[in-house]
Amino acid sequence: MLMVTRGLGDAQPRPYPVATIGNFDGHHLGHRALLRTVVDAARRAGGTAMVLTFDPHPVKVLAPHVDLRFLTSPEEKLARLEAAGIDEVVFVEFSPSLASMSPEEFAESVLYRRLKVSEIFVGQHFAFGKGRAGRIADLEHYGKRFGFTVHPFTPVTSDGGVVSSTRIKQLIQTGRMEEAARLLGRWYAVTGDVIPGSQRGQALGWPTANLRLPAHRVVPPDGIYAARAMQDGATYDAVAYIGTRPTFGGGERLLEVNLLDQNRNLYGRPLTVAFVEHLREDRSFATAEALVEQIDQDAARARERLKRAEEVP
Template sequence: MKIYTPKDFPLPFETAVTIGSFDGIHLGHKNLFRETFALSKELGVTPLLVSFDPHPRTVLFPEANFKLLTTFEEKLDLFFRLNIENIAIIPFSVSVAQLTPDLFVEEYLVDNFKAKGIVIGFNFRFGRKREGDPEFLKRLGERFGFVVKMVNPVTVDHTTVSSTLIRQTIEKGDIEKTNLFLGHRYFLIGKVIKGQGIGKKLGFPTANIEIPKNKLLPPSGVYAVWVYYQNQRFKGAMNIGFKPTFEQKELSVEVHLLGFNQELYGKQLKVEFVKKIRPERKFGSIEELKTQISKDCELIETILND
């Protein structure tokens, strides 16, 4: 996988391009990638995926506290798994946002990326104040010599898949529907940090994971997860919340790896969500909590064995 940044522009080859933020990289995005690859073969050029970093909303509306489905690191992980070979990153800024649609196309798609084909979604908008639309892009294609292919939306159960829809299912804790719309399991990548050691005292040691503040997390509760560490996969019980039994004030994200007892401080873990098994609640005693955790682990074992 080759990642191109402004120091590499203009690229030394002609391309078929798809462009977007691709937050979540869901079924609709994956369809765009497939169509871009097909168009590149048809035109005899290199397929190129163009994305922005940071996400445009975080630049244009910093006060909105916008949460990402995929951090930049997670996005690259998915691109690699999808065998995307060529990626160009446009550093997003207010000045980029102020480019008129025709200037954006000329500067980036024509001059920098030498686009001979552009694949877009049905709701594609671009340029200053999102003034550019598919029809305008087609007219620019006639002027600059590239073809435009518009791809229909992907629907699941008569519902159009979108990042907004997926964000809503995550916020509800509906992990199974989230994963259906994504076409892969929702996941996070983070470094293990020092915790309070409560899990270890209870007999269920946990890895506390440091999560970027702008990462969208499911609601507080216990989740069945797969945990990836050093190219190995482990069953896991993840707790997101405030540990009400211990009256903790800060949100913690921690995972207990079933049948695993190695030191993980400072290590990086990838955690894939499979199912929410219960909300977080306060227990009357430590023994009651330990009994429940034991039941949680048994249930998670069953879920992940299916």
């Protein structure tokens, strides 16, 4: 079972800690490869596979004006770290005092004295300490002084570039869902509770489950999507809509989901929606009849696309 430690003051000595540092937002292919390496090294040594991460995210402290969006919820991140075999996640409070530590102070105070790491794996472009002044060579120097081994980790590449959370966010925000899925190793999904709606979809012959878009999550652009919806262990083909319903005068931006060829009560339980392909942009129609005709076409396209959608693209 995953152990979660909040604060360095609560960190306890562990057998031969093998650590890595990062926020691991998205749990993409690069993260998976790094975590596998950490877990394998810890198992060989009979030690503890450990992730050191920060709460709040450093950007919230250093640039609070930035609208920070994430690929995973905190709960999903911990679940995926546990599934990867990590034994302990240590949340370090990212405060102005931590941000002002020199690279040497961070290496000595956090890695050596508090966590007593034996080995640490970090990406080739890892930076640490005040102003991100510390680099891999500095960490290796401090490792020799304080008795831990530093392993630079080669980034994973795919589709002609390094796999990174930033790159995946850009793909999702421009509706390139299959490209994002290849880097994530899964379809990008969000989860929310189904809320009561206006029943307009029901009246049009296309009933939808309505979800509020989760706060602080990366959201694809408005429009229509071929999607998969998951609830209580079951998966359904679906067509999804993100937008404000401009045909009917606009309103709150919602995620609306129709289960194709299904009629199920989805209220009262979380629904997860995975986005497979952005089929078209949102737009206003002159009449409700014209909108229904377009929805029929959208549903047909979604069915065809989902026939070709592998579990992992």
